Amino acid sequence: MLVEIRAAGLCGSDIHMLYRKPASERRAEIMRGLTIDPDIICSHEPAGVVADVGPGVTHLSVGDRVAVAHLSGCGVCLSCRRGWDIDCEDKQTYGFDRDGAMADFMLAEARDCAVLPDAVSFTEGAFYACGAGTGYAALKRGGFTAGETVAVVGLGQVGLCAAYFAAAGGARVIAIDPVEERREFALQHGATVALDPTQGDVAEMVSAVNGGRGAHLAIDATGVSAGRRAALDAARTWGRVVMVGFGDDETSIDVGAQIIQKQLTVVGAWVYSTPDLQEMVDDVAARGLSVAPLILHEYTPDQAEQAWKDVDSGSLGKSMVVWPEPATDTPSHSVA
Ligand SMILES: [Zn+2]
Ligand SMILES: [Zn+2]
Secondary structure, three states, X not given: OEEEEEEEEEOHHHHHHHHHOOHHHXXXXXXXXXXXXXOOOOOOOEEEEEEEOOOOOOOOOOOOEEEEOOEEOOOOOHHHHOOOHHHOOOOEEEOOOEOOOOOOEEEOOHHHEEEOOOOOOHHHHHHHOOHHHHHHHHHHHOOOOOOOEEEEEOOOHHHHHHXXXXXXXXXXXXXXXXXXXXXXXXXXXOOOEEEOHHHOOHHHHXXXXXXXXXXXXXXXXXXXXXXXXXXXXXXXXXXXXXXXXXXXXXXXXXXXXXXXXXXXXXEEOOOOOHHHHHXXXXXXXXXXXXXXXXXEEEEOHHHHHHHHHHHHOOOOOEEEEEOXXXXXXXXXXXXX
């Protein structure tokens, strides 16, 4: 299936996996079959309009607005049949080892696409394809319910979105990050309190702003050892902890003190399932939620190089390369 790209997201993972610590230098047990080909077209956050469909595609039509789930599995193994393409042993990733979204058109499998409701823009759809979708799914994986206190450690794209959705779902959100402007941004977008983890003991600081208890649910979105330990410490006795930050730190923890004696439930969450992507965009459209205020920077395709430089320097919020809307809603690609 051919997608005429309208928005392509820029993600820290691209820079980390390609340059900072190439995939080839990471531990194989962490990568679980994720590979990187530096020669492919980047961006694993695609959204656009279906420009052409191949034979046998019946659930999508030319002109449909879609976001593309970035993990594309074999389609037939048990993991893929459950929608968890990320667990497939024979998967590809758009923008990592298969051409991604930073081009006018992208070839995608129809089964990887989620149809965007009218209320969800292309830039939001692209954001759901990675960071926003991963943050949303982490919350779901943690069994979040309204009225809980949720501590989010690490306010990058994933953590920021988890905080936003937790707040939108009725949580009291404690946002934890050493960077002041990230804390301020989280406070503007749903967080109730923000803490700097370098200023003291995380368990004590969370307890001090939360009536003497830890959080019902704590989420690590940093992927580094200090963040993971902070999430365990931020959770109350009988709390739940979701580890969603992808990183290859080998983290040592005190299982007795940090997990057993606190009766914690600790779960791992790796991105989202392909059906999750459709459910998320339908859910946010139905509830009138929007991650658009978190998308601070939009660039034209000609400005892509500058966009990557800005993301590499740590720009706040989400960045997107956006293609101009054509004069009509029909794709410019003519189907032969
Ligand atoms: Zn598979
Ligand atoms: Zn990403």
